[in-house]
Amino acid sequence: MENELDIKKAQKGDHEAFTRLFRQLESQLYRLAKTILLKDEDCADALQETTLKVYKGLANLKQPKFFKTWVIRILINECNQLLRMRERTIAVAEIPEEPVVSYVHFEDSGNVDLQSFINQLDESLRLAIVLFYYDDLSIKQIADVLDISEGAVRARLHRARRLLSKQIHPVREEGLANE
Structure with missing residues (x-):
């Protein structure tokens, strides 16, 4: 798999390889975040946090073939965390319901x-x-x-x-x- 070479390079600190990997997944990750969060600004936050966590944890990824599913799992966790934070914020702020x-x-x-x-x-x-x-x-x-x-x-x-x-x-x- 051609991505495995970039994954191994990124694990060794190659910033360009890391950027290539994320460019390839960018539209899929955004679509997935949009599916969960529905708001563009929340999607941007989730993607940014996901990128940071993947970058920091990439050296610990044992099997490069699981890179995509690993990144997706991190993104889903970030989206769910944003949703939990949003629920707490809405409960305190008592924002009126949006029209259907x-x-x-x-x-x-x-x-x-x-x-x-x-x-x-x-x-x-x-x-x-x-x-x-x-x-x-x-x-x-x-x-x-x-x-x-x-x-x-x-x-x-x-x-x-x-x-x-x-x-x-x-x-x-x-x-x-x-x-």
Whole structure:
């Protein structure tokens, strides 16, 4: 694997190799952070903290082939920590609820915006979908990253697909009826 050479170089202190590694993962990590946090400014914070933790801990990574899943796990932990901090802040500040915004909309081609439906899923289901379909992780890799069984990953994917199907099909039928 070509990344393993860069990982080994980065472990020895090569800053350019480290930068290349993160540039390759940048869009995947951002998408994953956005899936969990939903706010761009929180995503930036999580990515920055993840980068620092990976940089500091990279020398301790024993098997370079697990670099991607290791980084994803760190990012998920950072996102969850930000969510916990946000919950404490909101509880103290008593911020009024934001108005409910409809996520359902059609593009000119009549296709449903799938990402908006995915964003409506529970976080555990959303994570499974994004890691599997967008980040191309295997069920085993997802189980390792989320620290759950492979059966739990399959169950989450199945449940998420079923919920997405229920959301999409009525919208498609409604769209066709209005044409």
